[in-house]
Amino acid sequence: MSTYVYGIVRAEQPELPKETDGIGDPPQPVRTLTEGELAAVVSDAPEELSPQRRDLLAHQHVLTLAAEHGTVLPLRFGSLSPDDDAVRGVLAERTGHYLERLRELEGKIEYNVKAVHNEEAVLREVMDSDPELREFTKAARESGGGTYEQRLKLGEMVAGAVRQREERDAPLVAEELAPAAAEASSGPAGQGWLSNVSFLVDRDDADRFVAAVRRLGEEHPQLEVQAYGPLPPYSFVERGPADGPAQ
Amino acid sequence: MTVVPPPQAQSSGGGSSSSLYDVLELVLDRGLVIDAFVRVSLVGIELIKIDVRVVVASVDTYLRFAEAVGRLDLESGPNKSPGLPEVVGQVTESGARGKSKGALSGAAETVSDALTRGREEGEKENEERPRRRSSSQSRSRSKESDE
Numbered sequence: 001m002s003t004y005v006y007g008i009v010r011a012e013q014p015e016l017p018k019e020t021d022g023i024g025d026p027p028q029p030v031r032t033l034t035e036g037e038l039a040a041v042v043s044d045a046p047e048e049l050s051p052q053r054r055d056l057l058a059h060q061h062v063l064t065l066a067a068e069h070g071t072v073l074p075l076r077f078g079s080l081s082p083d084d085d086a087v088r089g090v091l092a093e094r095t096g097h098y099l100e101r102l103r104e105l106e107g108k109i110e111y112n113v114k115a116v117h118n119e120e121a122v123l124r125e126v127m128d129s130d131p132e133l134r135e136f137t138k139a140a141r142e143s144g145g146g147t148y149e150q151r152l153k154l155g156e157m158v159a160g161a162v163r164q165r166e167e168r169d170a171p172l173v174a175e176e177l178a179p180a181a182a183e184a185s186s187g188p189a190g191q192g193w194l195s196n197v198s199f200l201v202d203r204d205d206a207d208r209f210v211a212a213v214r215r216l217g218e219e220h221p222q223l224e225v226q227a228y229g230p231l232p233p234y235s236f237v238e239r240g241p242a243d244g245p246a247q
Numbered sequence: 248m249t250v251v252p253p254p255q256a257q258s259s260g261g262g263s264s265s266s267l268y269d270v271l272e273l274v275l276d277r278g279l280v281i282d283a284f285v286r287v288s289l290v291g292i293e294l295i296k297i298d299v300r301v302v303v304a305s306v307d308t309y310l311r312f313a314e315a316v317g318r319l320d321l322e323s324g325p326n327k328s329p330g331l332p333e334v335v336g337q338v339t340e341s342g343a344r345g346k347s348k349g350a351l352s353g354a355a356e357t358v359s360d361a362l363t364r365g366r367e368e369g370e371k372e373n374e375e376r377p378r379r380r381s382s383s384q385s386r387s388r389s390k391e392s393d394e
Contacts, residue, residue: 002285005284049287050287051287053271056271056274056275059274060270075284076274076277076278076286077287078286079281079284079286080284080285080287082285086284090281090283090284112269114269119315123312123316126316137316137319140313141317151310152309152310152313154312154313155312155314156304158309158315159309159312187272187276188272198273227250231270234273234278235277237277237279238280
């Protein structure tokens with residue numbers, strides 16, 4: 001029976017409530033494996049494990065609970081150990097390293113911030129800032145939409161202007177929120193967002209960070225900004241390039 | 248988990264499972280990897296990597312933008328109705344970029360497609376728009392809400 005590993009905590013950290021549900025259907029009960037100063041939050045692995053929504057949410061849920069009780073090093077989804085002893089072995093072997101990471105992340109949480117363009121707001125901005133384009137649009141409309149070539153030309157001009165604004169606005173989230181955070185890390189790229197950035201924030205500074213997010217949205221009405229957190233520090237658990245996607 | 252919504256957010260959108268949903272890419276793509284452990288195969292998950300962000304230079308995109316500005320009420324202020332519903336719907340379906348209001352839901356759909364692979368089709372259909380509705384058991388609605 002393999003062991004599914006959620007995360008690593010300090011041994012002294014209070015255990016999760018007994019009834020905490022892990023992954024699987026029916027959910028496997030979550031338990032703790034202690035080795036010296038460290039402990040791993042684990043459960044039995046279900047017979048078949050695949051990245052489905054229910055299990056991803058369970059993984060997330062367990063780690064969120066663990067983070068509420070202290071500091072956790074979250075493992076990436078789907079980490080399986082052959083058995084409990086192998087988990088203890090890893091903890092024993094790398095105790096110094098994990099303790100260092102736990103110290104580093106103590107009292108810190110992750111916020112993930114995503115921004116998209118409000119398309120209508122951006123199109124308005126484009127129209128407002130380019131009288132020529134505006135006239136072109138009106139003319140096209142008055143002639144019933146214009147010919148295919150005219151529409152193509154108009155669309156090309158608009159697309160170009162929108163693209164420029166994407167380039168202009170994409171760095172805004174990282175730039176404007178960095179001062180309110182301890183560290184930043186670009187989220188996985190290319191999923192339909194203008195920007196997707198995670199920030200490591202001191203728990204004590206969380207209110208200030210959230211206020212900065214609100215301000216960002218208010219000051220840039222063409223952006224729709226959404227922040228998710230507090231999260232376990234997924235994006236900051238590994239020492240490495242502080243920025244840039246992990247591949 | 249707290250969600251800080253955009254100031255002009257159309258729905259309250261804070262149901263905790265739907266907001267967890269919006270950060271699932273972190274669960275899949277971030278977090279500690281320990282080489283002594285095996286990782287479950289993520290076959291199919293590549294789907295969420297599809298890049299739908301940038302404005303792509305293509306005839307379709309141009310025509311869509313031409314149509315979009317054509318619909319824009321050039322005389323009015325910024326607080327007009329959301330607009331562009333057909334355009335948005337169409338674009339989302341074809342997997343291109345260009346969500347306006349519901350951009351995050353579009354992204355979530357992509358994730359959802361990946362996550363629900365291997366599950367029954369009927370079930371999948373119900374999960375496609377996790378963020379349209381703010382809360383809970385959205386099992387059997389969502390069709391009419393998107394028009």
